[in-house]
Amino acid sequence: MDAALRRILYIYALENAAKHGSVPRAKAVMGKVLGTHPELRPHAKELPAALEEVLAEVATMAPEAWKAKLAELAPEVVDEMDAGKKKETKKELPPLEEAEDGVVMRFAPNPSGPLHLGHARAAFLNDAYVKRYGGRYVLRIEDTDPRRVDPDAYRMVQEDIEWMGLGVTDIVYQSDRMDIYYDLCRKLIEIGGAYVCTCDAGRFRELKLAKKACPCRAHTVEENLELWEQMLSGGFAEGQVTVRVKTDLEHPDPAIRDFSIFRIVDSPAHPRIEAKVYPLMNFSVVVDDHLLGITHVIRGKDHIANTRRQRYIFDYFGWKPPVYRHYGRMSIEGLVLSTSSMHQGIDEGTYTGWDDVHLGTLRAIARRGIQPEAVRRAMVDLGTGDTDISFSWENLYAQNKAVIDETSDRFFFVPNPVRYEVEGAPEQRARVPLYPGDEKRGVRELAFTSAVVLPAAEVEGAGMVRLKDLFNIELKGEGQAAYAGDDLAAAREAKAPIIQWLPAEYGIPCTLRTPEGDIAGVCEPEVTEHVGGTVQFERVGFARIDRVEDGRVVAFFAHR
Ligand code: GLU
Numbered sequence: 001m002d003a004a005l006r007r008i009l010y011i012y013a014l015e016n017a018a019k020h021g022s023v024p025r026a027k028a029v030m031g032k033v034l035g036t037h038p039e040l041r042p043h044a045k046e047l048p049a050a051l052e053e054v055l056a057e058v059a060t061m062a063p064e065a066w067k068a069k070l071a072e073l074a075p076e077v078v079d080e081m082d083a084g085k086k087k088e089t090k091k092e093l094p095p096l097e098e099a100e101d102g103v104v105m106r107f108a109p110n111p112s113g114p115l116h117l118g119h120a121r122a123a124f125l126n127d128a129y130v131k132r133y134g135g136r137y138v139l140r141i142e143d144t145d146p147r148r149v150d151p152d153a154y155r156m157v158q159e160d161i162e163w164m165g166l167g168v169t170d171i172v173y174q175s176d177r178m179d180i181y182y183d184l185c186r187k188l189i190e191i192g193g194a195y196v197c198t199c200d201a202g203r204f205r206e207l208k209l210a211k212k213a214c215p216c217r218a219h220t221v222e223e224n225l226e227l228w229e230q231m232l233s234g235g236f237a238e239g240q241v242t243v244r245v246k247t248d249l250e251h252p253d254p255a256i257r258d259f260s261i262f263r264i265v266d267s268p269a270h271p272r273i274e275a276k277v278y279p280l281m282n283f284s285v286v287v288d289d290h291l292l293g294i295t296h297v298i299r300g301k302d303h304i305a306n307t308r309r310q311r312y313i314f315d316y317f318g319w320k321p322p323v324y325r326h327y328g329r330m331s332i333e334g335l336v337l338s339t340s341s342m343h344q345g346i347d348e349g350t351y352t353g354w355d356d357v358h359l360g361t362l363r364a365i366a367r368r369g370i371q372p373e374a375v376r377r378a379m380v381d382l383g384t385g386d387t388d389i390s391f392s393w394e395n396l397y398a399q400n401k402a403v404i405d406e407t408s409d410r411f412f413f414v415p416n417p418v419r420y421e422v423e424g425a426p427e428q429r430a431r432v433p434l435y436p437g438d439e440k441r442g443v444r445e446l447a448f449t450s451a452v453v454l455p456a457a458e459v460e461g462a463g464m465v466r467l468k469d470l471f472n473i474e475l476k477g478e479g480q481a482a483y484a485g486d487d488l489a490a491a492r493e494a495k496a497p498i499i500q501w502l503p504a505e506y507g508i509p510c511t512l513r514t515p516e517g518d519i520a521g522v523c524e525p526e527v528t529e530h531v532g533g534t535v536q537f538e539r540v541g542f543a544r545i546d547r548v549e550d551g552r553v554v555a556f557f558a559h560r
Contacts, residue, residue: 002046007073008037009047009054014070015077023059026051031102032134035169091381093128096296098323102135103295107166108285110142111153113339115160117332117360117375117391124379125298125327127166136169138292142285143175143270144278150343151271156354160362164372172292174284175272181279182232184287184317185243185262189224193316194261196227197244198236208257211249217258231264231277238266247312259309282306286313294322301326301386328388334515335360357515357556369534369544369558374400397559404534404542404558409434409441412468412500413512413537413555415521417453419504422473425450425483432469444526446470451504453522458499466491467501468538500538510553512543527553534558 012033016024029051034041061069071078096103105126109119130137139161143149161168188194197204197216207214219227231241243262251257261283264276279287285306289297304326314321336342337360345351355363365375378396382389410433427449435441448470458465459475464484466472472484472491484490491498507522527535530545537543541560545553 002043005040005043005046006050006054008040009033009051010057011070011074011077012036013051013054013058014066014073015081017058017063018066018070019081021063023055025101026055027101028134029055031136035102035130035135035137035167091383093125093132093380093383096129096133096323096325099129099133099296103130103133104136104138104293105130105296105298106138106140106289106292106294107161107168108140108142109157110145110148111157112148112150113153113342114156114354114361114363115164116337116339116362117335117365118330118337119160120164120362120375121327121330121379121382122299123161123164123166124376125384126296127164128376128380129296129298130167135295137167138170138172138294139166139168140288140292141171141173141175142281143173143272144178144181144281144284146265146268146270146278149271156363163362163366164375170292172288173272174279174288175270175275177284177288178273178275178279180291181262181284181287182277185279185283186225186228188245188313188316189228189243190221191316192221192246193313194224194243194245195219196224196231196241197258197260198227198241201239208249209254211257213249214258216244217246231262234276236264238264240264245309245312245316247309253305253308255305256309261313282309283313286310286319289322290314290317290319296323296325298325298327298384300330301328301388325384326386327382327384328386330382330389330391332360332391333393357513367544367546368556369404369542370396370400371403374403393559400558401542405536406435408534408536408542409530410436410536410538411444411524411527412446412502412507413510413521413523413527413540413543414453414455414500414502414507415512415519415540416456417502417507417522418456418459418479419451419453420459420473420475420479420481421451422448423480423482425471425473428470430470444524446503446506446524448503452501453504453507454499454501455521458497464491464494464496466496466498468498470501472496500540508551508553510555512537512540512555512557513546514557523553523555527555 012029013024016029026048030047067078107123107126109115127137195216197214199214199216204214230236241264242260244258244260247256247258249257259282261280262277263280265278266276307324311321342359346353351358354361355367357364357368374396377399381395430446430448431443432446433439433443452467462475462477464472464474471486473481474484475481502522508525510521510523512519512521527545528548531547534542534544542558543555544558545555547554
């Protein structure tokens with residue numbers, strides 16, 4: 001057996017054994033191995049035999065030896081196991097039923113725009129379970145409504161998924177599967193589960209509300225099949241025809257009574273395929289959940305009525321539905337999340353683009369320096385409960401701070417700078433740590449000669465202030481100040497605020513973009529070495545350095 005292959009199997013077998021305290025079943029290890037190493041799929045034939053050998057060896061070892069052996073082979077896995085344990089005790093998602101042998105889950109966005117925080121919840125929750133139980137994670141692009149397809153979104157969704165770092169193992173485009181939907185619709189008609197309806201929509205609605213069948217419900221299978229062929233061959237225009245599932249006409253929810261599963265869309269044209277007959281979501285989702293072997297679906301409560309509709313289709317075909325969990329609605333204060341309103345705002349120039357600071361798209365928050373790991377933690381913290389909740393920016397910011405604090409060097413940014421001449425102060429170089437408490441990170445040097453710039457909001461009125469890491473000064477107004485000694489204790493006693501500063505004529509212009517508007521100021525020139533990364537502007541907050549443009553730094557505010 002290939003030694004590299006054997007090593008991988010051995011590591012996963014040991015990990016599973018050490019975690020659960022027993023020799024794992026082959027299926028569980030296999031699910032995890034193929035889920036995490038899709039490149040091994042071509043070897044799928046040799047794997048079972050190789051795995052048997054490995055498991056037999058694991059079984060001969062003393063249980064205490066599993067972790068030790070694993071530490072020898074892959075210390076990073078042991079570290080991760082230990083860290084995972086710590087994290088899990090903090091906040092753990094509830095277990096999923098029927099998941100012990102691995103899962104197949106999916107993230108199924110519509111390509112109508114880039115992904116936003118609402119999508120991130122579904123994406124990270126499903127991802128967390130696939131990582132926990134092992135298995136496959138299908139990205140399913142749900143593009144069977146040409147009116148809601150933005151051709152650019154195919155690319156943007158991919159970028160957003162890469163940014164999130166999801167463990168996607170398979171990608172499926174629904175628009176590639178039209179023949180599958182057509183075939184199964186025919187089949188559903190043949191088994192008497194659906195009929196083609198040519199009633200006027202308003203008339204159907206009246207009948208439905210009165211719990212009455214429409215005349216089309218009485219079509220024979222042959223009549224339905226003939227109408228279906230006519231639909232496919234262009235015999236109907238948009239709005240003239242639909243296919244309906246036979247449900248319960250007495251169903252308490254009128255929206256479930258004989259719901260539609262196919263329709264004609266004459267325009268706009270689909271960017272990927274030529275078609276006029278499109279499945280509606282409830283049909284394509286059931287077909288794909290079944291054919292792709294989806295075992296568990298975690299989605300929002302707004303899909304509960306769909307779950308009820310979909311059940312009819314599963315039952316007609318005799319398929320077993322996946323295990324569902326519906327989480328509560330999530331409101332996000334101060335944010336527009338609807339893709340169509342964002343689209344409109346961009347077209348009208350209200351927003352600069354999909355990554356405008358006012359939007360809740362992933363690209364907008366990424367631009368502000370929020371890391372995917374922080375979003376993941378925030379979403380896992382929200383969990384899968386079915387009560388409605390509001391998204392907590394505070395928690396996202398706290399999580400992000402935990403992620404970026406250590407990698408963000410400290411700098412001074414002086415908003416709305418005012419110049420002060422400081423009388424009587426000795427020339428000197430302030431040595432300020434790039435990261436307080438870690439000398440190894442180095443220092444930045446700020447050379448004071450005779451004048452400084454200070455934040456306007458901090459120097460109104462007179463009094464003592466301490467220039468951070470330099471000395472105290474007494475403000476006299478009109479841009480004049482006097483040296484007031486080096487003693488920090490004296491500044492404390494005088495309750496002097498400790499403020500950021502820069503030598504005059506030293507800082508470079510910097511615009512700090514915040515959701516409340518731009519703040520103009522100056523910052524340390526070294527900030528230009530951090531384009532694309534985050535820094536902490538002392539006393540102001542964390543920011544991502546977006547670019548340097550005509551000698552001006554443009555930074556996006558993240559949080560305090
Ligand atoms: N494409 C659907 C949506 O974004 C998801 C369908 C589902 O989760 O079943 O709402």
